[in-house]
Amino acid sequence: xxxxxxLRKNREFDYKPRYYKGQGNPYKIEHKLDKxxxxxxxxxxLKSKFSNAFDDLKNEGDRHMRIRFFVALAVLILIFLYxxxxxxxxxxxx
Numbered sequence: 001x002x003x004x005x006x007l008r009k010n011r012e013f014d015y016k017p018r019y020y021k022g023q024g025n026p027y028k029i030e031h032k033l034d035k036x037x038x039x040x041x042x043x044x045x046l047k048s049k050f051s052n053a054f055d056d057l058k059n060e061g062d063r064h065m066r067i068r069f070f071v072a073l074a075v076l077i078l079i080f081l082y083x084x085x086x087x088x089x090x091x092x093x094x
Contacts, residue, residue, distance in 0.1 A: 081088075
């Protein structure tokens, strides 16, 4: 019962690549395009985060994507109103 409660530790191996003659850490996983992305690097400070957010807001973006987003949002709202049995007759004077 005593060994049942103990967790087994993982084994550690001291592995060194045989043919690696480059510089830096060979185990570091980095995408090839990370140096060109603005979101890949850690943003320091609140001011830089806000300035990056405002720069993103200034860019227009894809118009068709916005239309699809609003149509999907409207459909989801209508489904939600149908599920909760919302009565639309309160908006019409009959």
